Amino acid sequence: MEAARALFAWGANSYGQLGLGHKEDMLLPQSLKDFSCKHQSIKSIAGGGGHSVVITDAGELFVCGQNKEGQLGLNHTEDVLCFTSCTALSSVCVIQVACGWDFTIILAGNGHVLSCGSNSFGQLGIPQTSGGCLSPQKIESIMEKVVNVAAGLRHALAATESGMVFQWGTGMASRANRASQGKIIPPFLTAKEPCKLTGLENVKVRRVTASSYHSVSLTDEGELCVWGSNKHGQLVSKEIFLAEPQKIDAHFFSGEKIGAVWSGWTHMVAQTETGKVFTWGRADYGQLGRSAAIHDGQRQEMQRSSEQHLEQLSNVPVSVPCLAGASQNKIAFSHRSHNYCLSVVFLNPL
Numbered sequence: 001m002e003a004a005r006a007l008f009a010w011g012a013n014s015y016g017q018l019g020l021g022h023k024e025d026m027l028l029p030q031s032l033k034d035f036s037c038k039h040q041s042i043k044s045i046a047g048g049g050g051h052s053v054v055i056t057d058a059g060e061l062f063v064c065g066q067n068k069e070g071q072l073g074l075n076h077t078e079d080v081l082c083f084t085s086c087t088a089l090s091s092v093c094v095i096q097v098a099c100g101w102d103f104t105i106i107l108a109g110n111g112h113v114l115s116c117g118s119n120s121f122g123q124l125g126i127p128q129t130s131g132g133c134l135s136p137q138k139i140e141s142i143m144e145k146v147v148n149v150a151a152g153l154r155h156a157l158a159a160t161e162s163g164m165v166f167q168w169g170t171g172m173a174s175r176a177n178r179a180s181q182g183k184i185i186p187p188f189l190t191a192k193e194p195c196k197l198t199g200l201e202n203v204k205v206r207r208v209t210a211s212s213y214h215s216v217s218l219t220d221e222g223e224l225c226v227w228g229s230n231k232h233g234q235l236v237s238k239e240i241f242l243a244e245p246q247k248i249d250a251h252f253f254s255g256e257k258i259g260a261v262w263s264g265w266t267h268m269v270a271q272t273e274t275g276k277v278f279t280w281g282r283a284d285y286g287q288l289g290r291s292a293a294i295h296d297g298q299r300q301e302m303q304r305s306s307e308q309h310l311e312q313l314s315n316v317p318v319s320v321p322c323l324a325g326a327s328q329n330k331i332a333f334s335h336r337s338h339n340y341c342l343s344v345v346f347l348n349p350l
Contacts, residue, residue, distance in 0.1 A: 007031070010027065011026065015050040015065045016064055016082075018032075018065075019065075021034070022081060040060065042056060044096070044097075047065075048102065049066065049100075051063065051066045051104070053104065055097060059092070061073075061106070062083040062086070064083045064084060071118065072104070073086045073104060076134060077134065093108060095109050103132075104117050107148070111146050111161065112139075113139045113158055116134065120132075120154075121155070121170045121192075123151075123154050123156055123168065124139075125139040125194050126139060147161050147206070148206065152210035152211055156168055158194060163205050164205070165205050166194035167189075168193055170189070176228075179240050180243065185243050186243055203225065205219055205220075206218060207260075211228075213228050214234060214263070216261055217245065222256075222258045224258055224270060229241055233280065233315025234268050234281035236248050236252060254276065256273060256274055259272060265282075267288060275324050277323035278318060278319050279320055280316055289320050
């Protein structure tokens with residue numbers, strides 16, 4: 001018998017983003033017993049600055065939380081306290097959603113990308129729209145089939161079936177300009193519609209992820225390429241800002257290929273194909289799941305590959321042994337956006 005799935009939520013709830021029917025913060029996980037998705041199973045969840053989304057196995061999208069900019073795609077701007085079906089997408093099979101601060105990027109099964117919410121930084125990828133969109137609109141300028149999308153604070157990414165990456169939204173531009181010291185920055189950092197990323201011409205990207213001011217791509221060869229802000233060492237570089245993608249040396253991951261990658265606001269998590277989990281970046285809230293201390297074996301390995309970072313252990317990928325072999329599907333589908341969390345857990349049948 002297949003295990004049942006239950007949806008739990010906890011943390012800040014200022015806009016009703018927990019879907020509990022109120023706006024009170026929750027210190028402990030609360031089961032969303034009243035959440036109804038017509039007996040469909042939950043496929044995935046995502047969250048933005050103050051809004052949350054759920055995708056069912058049937059490709060239906062449910063939304064709740066902050067809606068001031070129309071990021072819920074419900075054709076109005078009132079906050080929604082319980083998960084509600086996005087009826088504007090009733091004829092669309094949704095396979096992935098990425099939530100930015102106040103906007104939403106939607107990937108349909110046919111490879112089309114739609115967006116809604118604020119467009120003040122061009123993050124919707126629809127240049128003819130000066131204001132926001134209250135209902136999901138197709139991004140017409142991406143001509144190829146898209147297989148993966150990501151959303152940062154005020155920028156977005158799309159990876160196509162052929163392995164190309166497009167970026168849009170000017171959220172990273174101000175930091176890029178400050179770091180460039182007068183040099184011309186790549187067009188994709190200032191684009192308000194999808195612009196092909198330069199620097200990835202010789203690789204095929206299969207997955208993208210984004211954070212507040214940085215972005216990551218995972219190639220079909222199991223390599224990570226990163227660009228954007230490196231304020232907290234999350235890009236494993238000496239530079240404060242990388243204007244174009246730079247590969248993270250495989251030595252940092254014991255020479256193993258990366259199978260999956262996730263990005264927090266200012267930190268990173270990667271899992272190798274053998275199941276090892278590495279974390280790096282900002283660590284002042286314990287988000288790396290490890291202490292600054294490392295074992296002798298790890299120290300020797302790091303000395304060989306990146307001696308200059310030994311004094312800043314959060315700035316290099318280090319394995320977290322207790323997470324080795326962890327499976328995201330078996331543990332939880334979860335998203336932490338600043339200060340609230342949604343999690344789908346699997347309950348064993350009686």
